[in-house]
Amino acid sequence: MSSGFWQPDENVGSAELQNGPFYRPDFLDAVKSAITALDQDLYNLSRDIHEHPETRFEERHAHDVLTAFMEKQGFQVTRKYLLETAWVAKYSRGSGGRVLGVNSEMDALPGIGHACGHNMIAISGVAVACGVKAALDKFDISGTVVLLGTPGEEGGAGKAILLERGAYEGLDACLMCHPAPGPPFSASLSSCLARQRIDVEFHGHTAHAALSPWEGQNALDAAVLAYTNISVLRQQLKPTHRVHGIFEGRDWTPNIIPDYAKMIWYVRAPTRPEVDVAVKRIKACFEGAALATGCRAQIDMGNGTFELRQNKALSDEFADVFSKTSGPIDFEYGIAHASTDFGNVTYALPAIHPSFAIPTSGGNHTTAFTDAAATKEAHKACLSISQALAATGLRLLTDDGFFDKVLTI
Numbered sequence: 001m002s003s004g005f006w007q008p009d010e011n012v013g014s015a016e017l018q019n020g021p022f023y024r025p026d027f028l029d030a031v032k033s034a035i036t037a038l039d040q041d042l043y044n045l046s047r048d049i050h051e052h053p054e055t056r057f058e059e060r061h062a063h064d065v066l067t068a069f070m071e072k073q074g075f076q077v078t079r080k081y082l083l084e085t086a087w088v089a090k091y092s093r094g095s096g097g098r099v100l101g102v103n104s105e106m107d108a109l110p111g112i113g114h115a116c117g118h119n120m121i122a123i124s125g126v127a128v129a130c131g132v133k134a135a136l137d138k139f140d141i142s143g144t145v146v147l148l149g150t151p152g153e154e155g156g157a158g159k160a161i162l163l164e165r166g167a168y169e170g171l172d173a174c175l176m177c178h179p180a181p182g183p184p185f186s187a188s189l190s191s192c193l194a195r196q197r198i199d200v201e202f203h204g205h206t207a208h209a210a211l212s213p214w215e216g217q218n219a220l221d222a223a224v225l226a227y228t229n230i231s232v233l234r235q236q237l238k239p240t241h242r243v244h245g246i247f248e249g250r251d252w253t254p255n256i257i258p259d260y261a262k263m264i265w266y267v268r269a270p271t272r273p274e275v276d277v278a279v280k281r282i283k284a285c286f287e288g289a290a291l292a293t294g295c296r297a298q299i300d301m302g303n304g305t306f307e308l309r310q311n312k313a314l315s316d317e318f319a320d321v322f323s324k325t326s327g328p329i330d331f332e333y334g335i336a337h338a339s340t341d342f343g344n345v346t347y348a349l350p351a352i353h354p355s356f357a358i359p360t361s362g363g364n365h366t367t368a369f370t371d372a373a374a375t376k377e378a379h380k381a382c383l384s385i386s387q388a389l390a391a392t393g394l395r396l397l398t399d400d401g402f403f404d405k406v407l408t409i
Contacts, residue, residue, distance in 0.1 A: 034134030053108030065347030094142025101174035131390035157303035185327030188334030197302030217258030229285035
C-alpha cells in the first residue's frame, strides 16, 4: 500500500477542510443529529454483522438484523425482496416528490470474513436512509427514501440481478459507498474496473496413470496449459487489465488421469468494451489448451459487471459537502483497481459510489482489512461519509435545478 495511506494507531490529527458555503447546512445538521443519536446502535449492528460473516446469497442473519432495525426506525420493510436475502425499506413523506435510492451490501468473503468491509456498507446505507428520513420530517419535505439490501456482491453480481428484476425502477438516483485504503479522512470518486466471470470445464478420459496413461485424456493438463497460456498472454495485455483464476477438481488422485477439471476466471479492464476484447483472447487460451490435450472445453460466460460511471452533478455535490465537512477528495484511490456490481446500476440511473479511507495495514480482501473493518476508527469514517451522502441526497430531493443537472451531466 502507499506510504501515504492511513495506518492503524497512526497519529493523524484532524482533517484539513476546505472553506466556503455549501447547500443547506441546516439539512446536514439534521442528518448529523439523527446519525449521532444512532451511533452506538449502528456500531453494534456493524459488529453483529462482522461477527456473523455470510457469503454471497447466504446473508440470512444480516438480512434479519437489518430489516428488524429498519422497522424500528419507522420504515416500511419488505423481506426477501426479489432474492431470498435481499430486502427493501421505504419511507415517504408528503405527496409526490422525488425518490432517493440507497444501497446496503451485506456479504462476506469465504474464509476471511468481512475483508471488504461490507458490514460498514450495510450500516452506511442505514445511516444515510435514517438521516434523510429525519430531515424529511424536520423540514416537511415531500419525497421518498428507498434503502435496498443488496446481497451477493462478491462474485454474485446481486445488484445486476436486482436491476434486471426491477428493484431500481422508480428511483431518481442511487447512492452508496465502500471502504478502502487511502489517505487519512479521505474519500475517493474514482471509477473501478469492469469485470467478466468465465467458467471453463475441461472434459477428458480417465486411465491408469502408470499402467496405461496413453489411454487417457488429461483434463488437468488442459487446465494447466490454459493457465500457462494466459500467463504468457499477460505480456500482450495492457497494464490496466487484470486476469486471474483458480483451479477446481473432482475425484482427483495421483494414479488416475483426471477426466475433469474446472477453472474460474475473472477478466477486468477499465471499460466494458475493453473487457469484451480481452475475453476473446482468453477464450482462445482455453480452446488451444483443449485442442492440445485432446479434451473438450465447455466455456460458460458468468456474470458481468460494468465500470463505475460516477454522475458528475452528484459527485460534485458530494465532493463539495465532504471536502468542507469531513476531509479531502481524490480521484485515484478507493476501489479503482477492483470491481463492483454497482457499476451496472450507474449505467441504468444517476448514481455515485465514493470510497472512504479507513486505517488499515492491508488492502481489501486481506485479514488485516477484516480486522480494520471492525474498529471504532473505521466506523467513525463510515458515518462521516454517510452524512455527506445523505446531504447530497437531500439536495436531489429538494433542488429542482440541481436535479436537472443530475439528469443532464
